[in-house]
Structure formats: structure tokens, C-alpha cells
Amino acid sequence: xxxxxxxxxxxxxxxxxxIKKLLKNEPYESLIASSGKEALEILSKETVDVIVADSRxxxxxxxxxxxxxxxxxxxxxxxxxxxxxESRIIQKLVEKNVAKLYLFKPWDDYEFKLNxxxxxxxxxxxxxxxxxxxxxxxxxxxxxxxxYYDISELIDRGADISEVSKIVEKDQAIASKVLKLANxxxxxxxxxxxNQAIMGIGLNNLKNIVLSTSxxxxxxxxxxxxxxxxxxxVNTNRLTHMxxxxxxxxxxxxxxxxxxxxxxxxxxxxxxxYQNTYQKVLDHARNMERSLVECEMEYFNITHQDLGAYLLxxxxxxxxxxxxxxxxxxxSDSRVINYELVAVTHLSNYYSIMEISxxxxxxxxxxxxxxxxxxEKEEVDRLVASLKNTEHSS
Numbered sequence: 001x002x003x004x005x006x007x008x009x010x011x012x013x014x015x016x017x018x019i020k021k022l023l024k025n026e027p028y029e030s031l032i033a034s035s036g037k038e039a040l041e042i043l044s045k046e047t048v049d050v051i052v053a054d055s056r057x058x059x060x061x062x063x064x065x066x067x068x069x070x071x072x073x074x075x076x077x078x079x080x081x082x083x084x085x086e087s088r089i090i091q092k093l094v095e096k097n098v099a100k101l102y103l104f105k106p107w108d109d110y111e112f113k114l115n116x117x118x119x120x121x122x123x124x125x126x127x128x129x130x131x132x133x134x135x136x137x138x139x140x141x142x143x144x145x146x147x148y149y150d151i152s153e154l155i156d157r158g159a160d161i162s163e164v165s166k167i168v169e170k171d172q173a174i175a176s177k178v179l180k181l182a183n184x185x186x187x188x189x190x191x192x193x194x195n196q197a198i199m200g201i202g203l204n205n206l207k208n209i210v211l212s213t214s215x216x217x218x219x220x221x222x223x224x225x226x227x228x229x230x231x232x233x234v235n236t237n238r239l240t241h242m243x244x245x246x247x248x249x250x251x252x253x254x255x256x257x258x259x260x261x262x263x264x265x266x267x268x269x270x271x272x273x274y275q276n277t278y279q280k281v282l283d284h285a286r287n288m289e290r291s292l293v294e295c296e297m298e299y300f301n302i303t304h305q306d307l308g309a310y311l312l313x314x315x316x317x318x319x320x321x322x323x324x325x326x327x328x329x330x331x332s333d334s335r336v337i338n339y340e341l342v343a344v345t346h347l348s349n350y351y352s353i354m355e356i357s358x359x360x361x362x363x364x365x366x367x368x369x370x371x372x373x374x375x376e377k378e379e380v381d382r383l384v385a386s387l388k389n390t391e392h393s394s
Contacts, residue, residue, distance in 0.1 A: 004028035004120055005046065009039040009053040009065060010081065015105070022109055028120060036060030036068075043073055050119055052079040052103065055089050063089075066098045077119055077319075081105055094255045094318050096156065101319035101337065118335035119319075122326065126310050130301035135310065138273050144315050145214035147171060148207065155203050164206070165195045174213045178206065204257035208237060212261055218272050225271055225279075229264065232352050236260040239348040239384070246383060247375045248344075256341055259324040262317070263345050266308030266325065270300075291364060293329055305329060332368055343369040351384050 006028055008019050016032040023030045031046065033039035037060060039051065051069055055062040066078045080099035082090050093099040103115060135141070147167060154164050169175050175194060182197035183190055191197055198206055216230035237260030244252035270278040277299065285295040296303040308325035320338040324345045327333050331346040350365045357363075370377050 005031055005048045006050045006052060006116060006120070007031045007033060007039060007042060007046075007048045008081075009033045009036065009051065009057070009062070011035060011054065011057045015054075023113065023116070026113060026117070028116075036062075036065035039065060040068065040072075043069065043076075048073075048076055049123055050077045050079060050116070052081050052116075054105075055080050055082045055086060055093065055102075063093055063098050066093070070098060077123055079103055079119065091253075091255055097316050097318070114334070115337050118337050121335045122309075122319075122322070125306070125326070126313060128302065128306065131306050131310060134300060134302055134307070138269075141269070141311060141314060142215065145210065147174070148210050148214065151203075151207060151210055155207070161195050161198055164203070165198055168198065168206070168210075169194055171213075174210055177209050177213055181205070181209065204254050208234075208258050208261050211258055215265070216268065218268075222271060222275060226268070228356065229268055229271070232356055233261045233264060235352040235355060236263060236345070236348045239351060239387070240344050242383060242387065243344050243347060243375075243380065247379055248340075248373065252344075253341075255318060256320050256324075256338075259321050259341055260345055260348050262308070262312060262321055263324045263328045263349060264304065264308065265311055266304030266306065269307055269311060270296075270304055274300075291329075329364060331366055332372075339372065343373055347380060351380065355384070355388070 004027070006023075008016060008030060009032075010016055010019075011034055013034055016034065020030055020032060028049075031042055031048065033042055036053075036057060039053070042048070043051075051066070053062040053065050057065075062080050066080065069076055069078055078099050080090065080093050080102040082102050082104060090099075090102050093102065101119075103112065150167055151164060154167070168178060178194065178197050178201065179192065182200045191200070201209075212230055212233060216226050216233070218226050237258065240260035241252050241257070244250055270281075281295050281299050282292070284290075285292045288295075293303040293305065305326050305328065309322045312322045312325050320341050323336060323338050323342055327336050327342045328345045328349050331339070331343045336342050346366060346369055350363055353363045367377070370380075
């Protein structure tokens with residue numbers, strides 16, 4: 001295996017000197033470049049695992065550099081180095097998938113090193129031989145649906161709602177789910193007009209529905225299992241947004257709006273490709289009162305978290321989605337970078353399972369997330385109870 005390498009690109013040479021000094025004893029090699037051109041020259045000669053590029057540089061800025069790296073070296077993890085005030089730049093980089101994630105400057109030295117090690121560890125976790133062997137045995141991994149790309153492209157260029165609506169109305173399954181959600185008690189609208197329904201639920205929720213409707217499908221004999229998975233995914237996603245909004249008192253970043261929806265995508269893949277075997281795994285976990293991930297390891301040598309993270313990374317979705325899939329059962333893992341999102345997804349996953357299967361013995365709640373998120377368990381309990389009351393009264 002080659003020596004792990006991270007390439008840092010910044011036009012401010014004192015920053016590069018500080019990085020070299022800070023990381024001199026880390027278990028990887030730090031390469032530096034003071035321009036996009038120099039970085040590309042290095043990449044043409046050296047094998048690199050991660051590139052960290054300043055978002056603001058003369059001549060070729062970070063976005064342009066990372067876009068070229070994405071085209072030429074897609075296996076390199078792309079990280080943008082941004083200032084705290086550059087929120088628009090960050091959103092643009094992640095939404096267009098130019099950067100997989102971002103780090104801020106100035107940084108805390110300890111957290112900076114921890115994050116870099118976490119990024120490298122994640123990359124090599126997804127090169128696990130058991131996982132790669134399992135992937136090889138699958139006939140074909142599912143692709144993101146074309147309608148998802150079409151709608152994303154319209155949203156990126158600021159298209160009118162009516163343009164988006166024209167695409168949605170061509171797929172009756174998606175259109176009916178949009179209308180159903182818009183007319184639910186959660187949104188409180190009463191409309192049969194698709195344009196109004198899309199405006200009511202918002203474009204990010206529209207993308208969620210497109211994903212859930214397109215991905216959570218399969219053979220007739222699996223429809224019951226897939227319906228349960230789909231309902232759990234939708235509940236988890238909704239609760240994730242509500243915890244951000246009502247308990248953390250902030251809007252969930254729109255670029256991560258489908259994290260709850262996709263966190264269990266690995267289970268869907270195992271259901272689709274290993275129908276009988278995976279049902280045995282589920283039954284074994286339930287009957288033996290053991291955790292599902294332990295039983296998955298016994299049968300497959302990997303878990304639905306590993307498989308889900310691999311798939312989301314293969315789809316080139318934001319790194320935070322990959323983390324939410326990989327760590328939603330272990331939010332306190334030291335390799336987690338987007339801790340807040342992973343912790344909230346963990347909570348939402350736990351409570352969503354309890355809503356569907358209150359006697360589920362394999363459901364695990366990490367109590368440390370309450371302290372780290374600065375919220376009380378009783379607050380989440382009340383939020384979930386209020387959500388149930390709203391649904392029952394609708």
C-alpha cells in the first residue's frame with residue numbers, strides 16, 4: 001500500500017509552512033502547493049488521497065481547481081478550505097459536488113488533525129476487502145434516478161417552480177406523494193395544485209420525495225419490507241429537520257436535507273440482493289436480542305452502514321451523507337467530522353424505529369449525544385409525542 005498523502009493548496013505560503021509544521025508527526029505525508037497550477041503538476045506525478053484547497057486563490061481559485069481534480073482524479077477526496085464568513089461559497093461547492101466537504105480557517109489545531117485523520121480513515125474503511133468482495137458479487141448497484149438529476153439541475157440554475165412542476169407531473173407516483181405530503185397536517189395546506197404543493201413543501205423536500213419514491217421500489221414479494229424501510233426513512237428525515245428547527249433552534253443546512261432519508265440505504269441494498277439471507281439476519285438479531293450490526297458482521301463481514309456509505313460515496317453525494325450512513329449507530333466515533341448531523345440522525349433513527357416497532361430490542365440510543373448537542377432527552381421525547389398527537393388528530 002502506498003504512503004498516504006494529503007496535498008494542501010494555498011497561495012499564502014505562511015499557511016502552508018504552518019500546516020507542514022503542524023502535521024510533521026502525523027502518519028501520512030503532507031504535500032504543499034502555492035497555486036492550482038502547481039497542484040495539478042504534483043497530481044500528475046504523485047499518488048494523493050486527499051486534496052485540501054483554499055477557496056480563494058488568484059488565477060485558479062479552489063472551486064476551479066477542485067472541479068478539475070474531480071474530472072481527472074475522481075478517487076481523490078476533495079476538501080475546500082474556507083473562511084467562516086464564506087457560507088455562500090461553501091454551499092455552492094458542496095451542492096455542485098465540487099468539494100466533498102470543507103474545513104474552516106483559522107482552525108483549532110487538534111480538531112484540524114482529527115478531521116484529516118478521520119477523512120483518511122473513512123476512505124480506507126470503504127476499501128475494506130470484505131466490502132469490495134460483496135460489491136463485486138452484486139449484479140449492479142442502483143444509480144440515482146434521472147429525474148433527480150433533472151430536478152437538481154433546474155434548482156441549481158434557479159428555474160421557475162412551473163418548470164420543476166412539469167417534470168414532476170410526468171411521474172404520477174411522485175406527483176401523488178408531493179400532493180399527499182403538502183396536504184398532511186405537518187404542512188397544513190389544502191391544495192390539488194402541483195405548483196402550490198411544491199411551493200408548500202419546498203424544493204429540498206421535493207428532492208427527498210423523488211429519491212424515496214424512485215429508490216424504495218423493488219419486486220412485489222419485497223414490497224412489505226420496502227414499505228417499512230421507506231416509512232422509517234421518511235420519519236427519520238422529518239424528525240431530523242424538526243430536531244434542528246425546534247430543539248437546536250437552527251435550520252438544517254439545505255445541502256444535507258436528505259441525510260435522514262438515505263441513512264439506511266444499505267439495508268435496502270441487502271434486502272434487494274440477499275432477500276432470504278437478510279431476513280434470517282433480521283430474525284436472528286430479533287430472536288437473540290442482539291444488535292443488527294453484530295449479526296450483519298457475522299453473516300456478511302460488513303454492515304448496512306458500510307454498504308450504505310459506499311453507495312452514497314459512489315453516487316458522489318456530500319461527505320456528510322456518507323458519514324450519516326456510516327456512523328448513525330455509533331455517533332461518538334472519533335472519526336466523525338459532521339458530528340451534529342450524525343448525532344441528530346442517530347436520535348431520529350432511534351425514535352423512528354421506536355415509533356414503528358416500540359418493542360425493538362436491537363435499537364440502541366447513545367446517551368452522550370444529548371450532552372454534546374446541549375439538549376435534554378425529555379425535550380426529544382416531548383417533540384416526538386407532539387408529532388404523534390398531530391398525526392392522530394389530522
